[in-house]
Amino acid sequence: MNHIRRLQAVALASIALAFWQGGASAQQVTLDLWSELSAPPESTVLNKVVDMFNAANPDIVVKHTSFENTAYETALRTAFAGGTPPDIAEVNAGSNAFQYAQSGQLTDLTEFVKPIEEKLRPGLETMYQYDGKSYGVLWGLKLGNILYYNPEMLNAQGVDPASLATWEGFMAASKMFLDAGVTPIAFGDRDQWTGNHYFNHILHGILSKEEYDRIGLQTLDPSVTSAIKWSDPKPVRAWELFKAVADAGYFTAGYLSDDNDTAAGLFFSGKAPFYSTGSWGVGMAKNAGAENVALTLFPPVADSPEPTAVVTNSLLFTIPSPSKDVEAAKRFLEFLTSEQVQKLYVEENFDLSPYAYDTSAWTMDPSLRQLAGLLENAQNASPFLDMIEDVKCMQENVNEANVAVLTGDLSPQEAGDIHQECVEGLRASRNW
Amino acid sequence: MRRSGRSKFYIWLLLPAFFFYTVFWMLPAVVAFLSSFTQWNGVSLASIRWVGLANYAELFNDRWFWNALRNNLVFVAVVVSSIVILGMTYALILNSKPRGHSVFSTIFFIPIVLSSVVIGLLFTQMLSPTVGLVGPALSAIGMPEAANHQWLGSRDTALPMIMVVYIWRELGFAILLLIAGLQTIPKDYLEAARIDGATPWDITRYVTLPLMRPILTVVIVLATTNAFLLFDLVIVMTNGGPFHASEVLSVFMYSEAFLKGNPGYGTAIAMLLFVIILCVSGLQLALSGRGQKAN
Amino acid sequence: MFKSLPLIVRIGAYLLLSILALSILLPFAWMIATALKTTAEISQSPFSLPATPNFGVFAEAWLQGDFTRLYLNSLGITAIAVTGIVACCSAAGYALAHFEFRAKEALFLYFLAGMMIPPQVILVPSFKIMATLGLVNSYWSVILTYFAWVPFAIFFFRAYFAGIPRELAEAARVEGISEWDIYLRVMLPLASPAMATVAIVYFIWIFNDFMWPLVYLNDQSLRTVTLGMMAFQGSHAALMNLKVAALLVATAPPLIIFLIFRRQIQSGLVEGALKA
The missing domain is CATH 1.10.3720.10 (MetI-like)
Known part of the structure; x- marks a missing residue:
């Protein structure tokens, strides 16, 4: 009896094995991957990674289609709305991802992401967690709150770069330049996002991560509430500090009409000693052939609760819920987070990794190393505000409002009041 | 037999244009029209809700809608009257064939060929107080105060500057059409008037202008329609700023539909814009028709 | 026909023609000059002509x-x-x-x-x-x-x-x-x-x-x-x-x-x- 049972079991197992193997070799699955990484070096790196993955996994073929950045959102939305999304989709981490998750179009990856999360730098999970669930894995990382300065000009003016550690020190240095007849800060707010980032970084320095994340996420995630209101003294203070820069005359003359490229050009050509943009500024400086460029963290206010925290941006790889083969897609996502792939990304893309691998053996440019140092040294990380706030309130009350505060159309308090009004109206309209 | 062959022939002539126009222009427009009665997040079809006239009702309470409408009306009024008056002036001058007229009309042609994007980028650069040409020019002629003025970054000058650039771009085409119109006026009319002792001014006032009425109507209707739909120059030069100061309806629509994630509301704006243009150009055509009869 | 007009009108007409023509040609001249200059020259003097025009640009x-x-x-x-x-x-x-x-x-x-x-x-x-x-x-x-x-x-x-x-x-x-x-x-x-x-x-x-x-x-x-x-x-x-x-x-x-x-x-x- 026992003997027969065992024979049966072996027979069954071998049939199952044969079946499984046969199935695997016959059923090679093709996964469509969509991304907005259409320009080198980003596109080159992703294509390389896809080739590496396909070579290592003969049973899976990942097919990458890239879209031009501005058209990608439309293409992806159309695909989702038509019920024919790709099997793996790159989406902008934060509000876009939340929107898709909210309407049930992304696969819940909470369990799958847990082991990956262990190597993730602290704070970054805010970018893909919605209502307590996780919806994807992060790919690269950009830092937002960076201040670039011209060391030669600082030296000539007798300004110690160490004084840029706080907002107050930054303002004092700006005053010294202005008194000497040099308009210190290259800035152009024509496209509004630059002013958004300035306000974002000032606010980020004033609030703790908890407060900062919540004040944004309350418009995206029903489970999040914020103890701080936009009309409270802390956010209003951020507006006041932002406005004070313009009132003091520290921004270059075209601050409302120039675009960001023009402002960058002024800084790179040595006309202004300061300029703030994200970690991508390092690449811009290289392209422009600018040599006198050094960087530091965007100065937080002296009483900042988390003065070393960083503002970050990342791309998220998700699995849309009607995906052909979720398990195969997961294997690709896991591969993206591997050390091998992240090293390739950092080295060839001139960018940072969201994962805490030991980078000492990686080939990195000195300024990229310095950025990595800022990241390693950071107590915490948060996404850009425009990634964690509803697009309507963000557009009206940060993008448009930051110009209005500079022109005087809105006082800092008014800017805070209408922002709070928008947030409350939004939550009420969704019955949260 | 041949009659029926003829009566069907026009269908073959009309079919291709009708097909492409209907499928790739009017069909999307109808879909857009329907979506102006809905509210959705632009992501999933499941989220579409039929809201009836709510989007239109909301428009009337939106101060930025009224702001954009006012900007648009001011823009159209200034720009169309300038184009017509300046265009007529230049057409009359060129048509009287002064020395060098063909060189001048060649130069006046140039802006017609340039894309709005290029024109917008060019003037944005030139008007910038930091990298531009206008600031240093003003300080060179002894107006250093004005040198730092942000032409596109201040409430008072942003829209007027876009008007100037728009007129600069459109004037050449108007001159071209008007010269064409002037050349169709029979020479003997003018000759007769001159023999009767009419001054050049009288000839212009009593002979040329009335005969130019049809082409003037074409120029005015085209200029009005195009001016109402103004979009790319604003997007390239100011993005509607500072703080809505140069926002016109199509830019307002774009920002609501694409930047603030409310396509239904955006479409409602576009539909109102359509109705406005339809009314204004209908009125212009009616007025010119009546004027023609009166003459 | 133009010659029969009073002198003052003719001068006015030429003035108008020249203003429009200049407003069109100047931006082009500026573009060409800017393209031929180095980035340093551009930020120093928007008016000047390029010291050594760089046609390779x-x-x-x-x-x-x-x-x-x-x-x-x-x-x-x-x-x-x-x-x-x-x-x-x-x-x-x-x-x-x-x-x-x-x-x-x-x-x-x-x-x-x-x-x-x-x-x-x-x-x-x-x-x-x-x-x-x-x-x-x-x-x-x-x-x-x-x-x-x-x-x-x-x-x-x-x-x-x-x-x-x-x-x-x-x-x-x-x-x-x-x-x-x-x-x-x-x-x-x-x-x-x-x-x-x-x-x-x-x-x-x-x-x-x-x-x-x-x-x-x-x-x-x-x-x-x-x-x-x-x-x-x-x-x-x-x-x-x-x-x-x-x-x-x-x-x-x-x-x-x-x-x-x-x-x-x-x-x-x-x-x-x-x-x-």
């Missing part, structure tokens, strides 16, 4: 922006689209001007209505239609969209054909010539100035169009001149001379061709626009 912009590819794409798309528009709309304009049928006026108004719809509003629905047809990211997506830009051309052709006496076609019919031959051999040759005018106007519009290629042509190898030029502006942030050189590289060739044919275009318009 145009070649650099051309190569870096891959303008050969861009021009081939743009010219291909524009040529097909313009041919289609002229063929479809001359036929439709002829039908609307020379044939009597029910709903003729309504159909004409239907064709004109499109002129008043802001194109941004049909962006998303159009994209969905193209996506359904599987044409996104192909030349056909934009070409088919341009085929739909019929209002102005139909308006123009209808007016032009209305100026051609109907007796001409009637006489041909009496002689037993088929409708197709009347259209192709009698009417179209007569309408060639109008066809030239429509072709040129649409060539300019389509060549300069930015929005539809931006939405439909994602693949870098499909990009048009305007699209590539904008991408170039974005990716060369601080290199003002190169950016301006790219502006010139993107505008100068069509401009030169256009100016060479200016007389033909103008006479086309004279004969065309005002026939009615």
